[in-house]
Amino acid sequence: MTRPDVIVIGAGVLGASAAFHLAERGYRVVVLERGGPNREGSGTTAGNLHIQAIHTRRPGQEVPVDSARLLPLQRRASDHWAQIEERLGADVELRRGGGFMVAETAVQEEELREKHEWERRAGIPTEVVTGDEARKQLPLLSDRVRAASWCPLDGYANPLLITPAYLTAARRLGAELHAFTPVTGIQRVGDDYKVLSDDRSWTAPVVVNAAGPWITEISALAGVGIQMSPVAIQMHVTVRVPPVMHHLVQHIGEGMSVKQVSAGNLLIGGGWPAAKLDMEGRNTVSVPSMAGNLAQAGRILPFLGDLRLLRMWAGPLAATPDEMPVIGEVPGHPGFFVAGGTYAFTLAPVWGDTLARQIAGEVAADPVDDLGPGRLLYDDATTPVSP
Amino acid sequence: MADLMTGSEADVAVVGGGPAGLHAALVLAQGGLSVVLLDESDTLGGQYYKRRPAQLTAAFGDFRPRGTELIRQVREAEVVVRTGTLVWGAEDAGRTLFTSDVRTGALGRINTRATLAATGAYERSLPFPGWTLPGVVTPGFALHLATMDRVPVGNRVVLAGTGPFLLPVACALLEVGARIEALVELNHPYRPRASALGGTLRQPARLAEAARYLLTLARHGVRVEQGARVLAAYGDTQVTAVDIGHEDGRVRRLETDALCVGFGFRPSTELPRLLGCDTQADPTGTEQLPVVDADGTTSVDGLYVAGDCAGIAGVQAAGVRGQLAAHAILRRLAPERAPAPVAGLRRRARSLDRFAALADRLYPMPATADIPDDTQVCRCEGVSAGEIRQAAETGWNDLHGTKAATRAGMGPCQGRECGHIVAALAGRGSGPNRAAECFAARMPIRPLPMAATVEGQEVP
Numbered sequence: 093m094t095r096p097d098v099i100v101i102g103a104g105v106l107g108a109s110a111a112f113h114l115a116e117r118g119y120r121v122v123v124l125e126r127g128g129p130n131r132e133g134s135g136t137t138a139g140n141l142h143i144q145a146i147h148t149r150r151p152g153q154e155v156p157v158d159s160a161r162l163l164p165l166q167r168r169a170s171d172h173w174a175q176i177e178e179r180l181g182a183d184v185e186l187r188r189g190g191g192f193m194v195a196e197t198a199v200q201e202e203e204l205r206e207k208h209e210w211e212r213r214a215g216i217p218t219e220v221v222t223g224d225e226a227r228k229q230l231p232l233l234s235d236r237v238r239a240a241s242w243c244p245l246d247g248y249a250n251p252l253l254i255t256p257a258y259l260t261a262a263r264r265l266g267a268e269l270h271a272f273t274p275v276t277g278i279q280r281v282g283d284d285y286k287v288l289s290d291d292r293s294w295t296a297p298v299v300v301n302a303a304g305p306w307i308t309e310i311s312a313l314a315g316v317g318i319q320m321s322p323v324a325i326q327m328h329v330t331v332r333v334p335p336v337m338h339h340l341v342q343h344i345g346e347g348m349s350v351k352q353v354s355a356g357n358l359l360i361g362g363g364w365p366a367a368k369l370d371m372e373g374r375n376t377v378s379v380p381s382m383a384g385n386l387a388q389a390g391r392i393l394p395f396l397g398d399l400r401l402l403r404m405w406a407g408p409l410a411a412t413p414d415e416m417p418v419i420g421e422v423p424g425h426p427g428f429f430v431a432g433g434t435y436a437f438t439l440a441p442v443w444g445d446t447l448a449r450q451i452a453g454e455v456a457a458d459p460v461d462d463l464g465p466g467r468l469l470y471d472d473a474t475t476p477v478s479p
Numbered sequence: 480m481a482d483l484m485t486g487s488e489a490d491v492a493v494v495g496g497g498p499a500g501l502h503a504a505l506v507l508a509q510g511g512l513s514v515v516l517l518d519e520s521d522t523l524g525g526q527y528y529k530r531r532p533a534q535l536t537a538a539f540g541d542f543r544p545r546g547t548e549l550i551r552q553v554r555e556a557e558v559v560v561r562t563g564t565l566v567w568g569a570e571d572a573g574r575t576l577f578t579s580d581v582r583t584g585a586l587g588r589i590n591t592r593a594t595l596a597a598t599g600a601y602e603r604s605l606p607f608p609g610w611t612l613p614g615v616v617t618p619g620f621a622l623h624l625a626t627m628d629r630v631p632v633g634n635r636v637v638l639a640g641t642g643p644f645l646l647p648v649a650c651a652l653l654e655v656g657a658r659i660e661a662l663v664e665l666n667h668p669y670r671p672r673a674s675a676l677g678g679t680l681r682q683p684a685r686l687a688e689a690a691r692y693l694l695t696l697a698r699h700g701v702r703v704e705q706g707a708r709v710l711a712a713y714g715d716t717q718v719t720a721v722d723i724g725h726e727d728g729r730v731r732r733l734e735t736d737a738l739c740v741g742f743g744f745r746p747s748t749e750l751p752r753l754l755g756c757d758t759q760a761d762p763t764g765t766e767q768l769p770v771v772d773a774d775g776t777t778s779v780d781g782l783y784v785a786g787d788c789a790g791i792a793g794v795q796a797a798g799v800r801g802q803l804a805a806h807a808i809l810r811r812l813a814p815e816r817a818p819a820p821v822a823g824l825r826r827r828a829r830s831l832d833r834f835a836a837l838a839d840r841l842y843p844m845p846a847t848a849d850i851p852d853d854t855q856v857c858r859c860e861g862v863s864a865g866e867i868r869q870a871a872e873t874g875w876n877d878l879h880g881t882k883a884a885t886r887a888g889m890g891p892c893q894g895r896e897c898g899h900i901v902a903a904l905a906g907r908g909s910g911p912n913r914a915a916e917c918f919a920a921r922m923p924i925r926p927l928p929m930a931a932t933v934e935g936q937e938v939p
Binding site: 128129130131135252256259269271272330331332355367374376377379382383386387389390391394396397398399400401402403404405 | 568570577586860874875876877879880883884886889890891893919921922923926927928929930932933934
């Protein structure tokens with residue numbers, strides 16, 4: 093299929109979700125992936141389903157997320173995730189065990205209450221409980237926990253399963269996946285875009301750039317300057333243990349997320365910075381981040397001290413300069429769409445649906461105009477025209 | 480981090496207290512450098528010169544006295560010996576090593592000017608139906624029980640696989656009273672064709688050693704059956720029978736209570752690979768070996784590799800390579816000293832390398848293609864050969880994608896046991912990027928107790 097309706101660049105969770113939602117509507121879709129699918133940020137992320145407000149900054153993050161702004165989208169994501177296994181016909185180890193966001197200080201507790209108010213307005217069920225009440229539900233929490241906000245909708249899905257599940261479902265609906273196919277050029281041919289990978293090419297009226305940390309490079313091929321601020325963050329995983337907790341545990345003051353995955357391993361993250369982002373090779377982990385993340389997680393969940401750390405890894409995060417997601421058509425470049433930014437895992441089903449609606453000329457389920465790529469444009473070159 | 484981990488300094492860190500590490504540490508210390516010698520186990524010696532417990536030494540004598548002497552010299556040369564110390568990570572070309580006390584879990588860090596990785600090798604296992612049954616062990620484990628604890632691994636032992644190592648294991652088992660039901664060698668090394676003999680003449684000592692073992696076995700009525708292999712092991716809670724397949728298609732079932740199967744050794748290369756050292760595929764195409772010159776110099780400035788970690792060549796070669804690497808480090812870090820002549824060591828190393836190459840020709844590996852689909856390959860995560868083949872055949876998955884899709888290699892052994900097999904099976908897929916691969920080396924190199932990080936120590 094060299095003349096599909098839509099060319100999706102990037103087989104991470106966003107590209108895969110977009111391919112699925114488009115294929116479901118009958119579009120003929122080609123997905124191009126520079127390496128193996130799901131190998132970068134989407135496959136190395138924590139797999140958290142953040143339904144209560146995110147709020148916390150990653151260590152080293154300069155600009156805060158506008159948490160309140162994202163809540164309607166998280167609410168929508170929650171509904172999508174509830175049906176995802178049925179819709180894709182796949183087990184993605186979805187768990188909705190609920191989540192605690194803990195506070196250790198009075199100031200942090202106050203933040204929990206403020207956050208709870210935003211959530212109430214967005215229709216997200218949360219409650220602020222005392223440390224003792226939280227410990228009654230999850231006795232593994234330490235005495236350091238003074239208060240916590242509880243959201244029954246928080247959860248986890250296996251990041252190694254969701255992207256392949258989207259891709260498999262999309263392929264069942266006729267989509268084509270070309271792995272190990274790096275995009276090397278994008279040209280304008282009439283009203284269409286011709287996307288090249290060395291001597292191969294595909295031509296379509298619509299291109300979705302879901303290339304994660306490579307969004308800038310791919311956009312540049314089309315003469316579109318989009319500013320991103322990719323970083324590498326790291327994750328830690330312990331050996332397997334019998335089931336001990338089914339909650340997602342986060343911290344309002346510091347980057348921290350802990351949960352036990354279906355296989356039994358405890359996954360510890362929180363967006364701590366890796367030593368080095370290497371977009372051509374392997375990202376390097378940071379031992380100080382490891383020590384910091386584990387110490388902090390162990391302060392909240394002391395039982396972690398009895399476990400052994402099995403692996404750690406670093407993966408890229410396609411952050412934007414304002415830390416907000418980016419989604420939509422590039423102004424001045426009709427048919428050229430971009431999707432990326434932080435919390436792409438939780439929002440993947442929403443973004444797939446939103447892109448499909450935008451491409452069909454429909455109104456998005458939730459307004460996202462303020463999240464469009466226009467705000468990130470840094471010059472207005474034009475797409476090279478095919479010779 | 481400074482206040483997070485107890486730091487220490489040395490000119491050179493030698494990781495691994497086996498033959499290569501001991502020889503290197505001795506040369507380095509005698510050359511006037513401060514040396515810290517690190518080993519995960521609680522005694523020096525590595526696998527070859529491992530220490531017998533005092534009671535057994537009293538009763539049965541010293542085990543490999545050359546090792547005892549070497550260790551004595553190393554201690555006398557004021558090498559700082561840190562046994563029970565796991566090196567779980569490294570950065571900055573090995574000039575920073577992260578350690579963990581095996582007993583207390585306390586974290587440490589060592590800053591050095593050069594690091595020598597002498598981390599040795601693992602036994603190579605290849606899966607077959609029934610290989611995960613209790614009673615199926617590696618020859619090395621059987622040897623350890625026989626020599627360290629004077630305990631036979633079973634009463635009716637079947638030894639199989641390939642490699643010269645099966646012979647001393649069989650002899651050690653006989654010595655502790657085990658009965659060898661069969662000694663099954665996959666290849667035909669013991670009546671080598673004339674073309675293979677050329678290399679052996681330069682190493683008469685090694686040939687004599689093999690001949691001695693064969694003689695001992697013959698005296699006990701044990702015959703090496705060549706060109707035969709284990710097809711499957713059977714048993715309920717413990718191995719009770721094994722099928723041996725012969726080249727003529729004949730299958731023989733033997734009763735056994737201990738089946739030892741091994742296919743030689745695989746270098747333990749995590750540390751040099753973690754530090755980004757250039758690698759190349761070994762002759763089997765499923766291992767990535769550090770690229771080294773005659774002195775064990777790697778592509779990473781300041782990182783040296785010696786012993787089986789740089790390619791399997793045995794104990795003699797490990798000692799020689801360790802000394803060569805030590806002299807190279809001395810020339811680098813103590814240029815004011817008159818360099819020691821190394822031409823003799825280099826000649827000896829070349830000769831031993833030829834012998835190792837001969838062994839590679841005499842004992843080739845069997846094809847992984849023969850592993851049945853329903854045989855478990857990754858025993859930590861319970862992943863079968865068929866599942867791995869299926870993931871690879873999508874065309875989307877290279878080795879890393881195959882790991883992600885199947886969980887093969889994600890368990891507590893971190894892929895050490897199965898990595899080479901997963902690589903071989905995943906390499907059979909039809910997609911692009913089929914170059915020889917292996918699982919990435921990551922920190923922690925071994926599962927790391929988290930107690931020290933989680934308790935007590937403050938984040939700076």
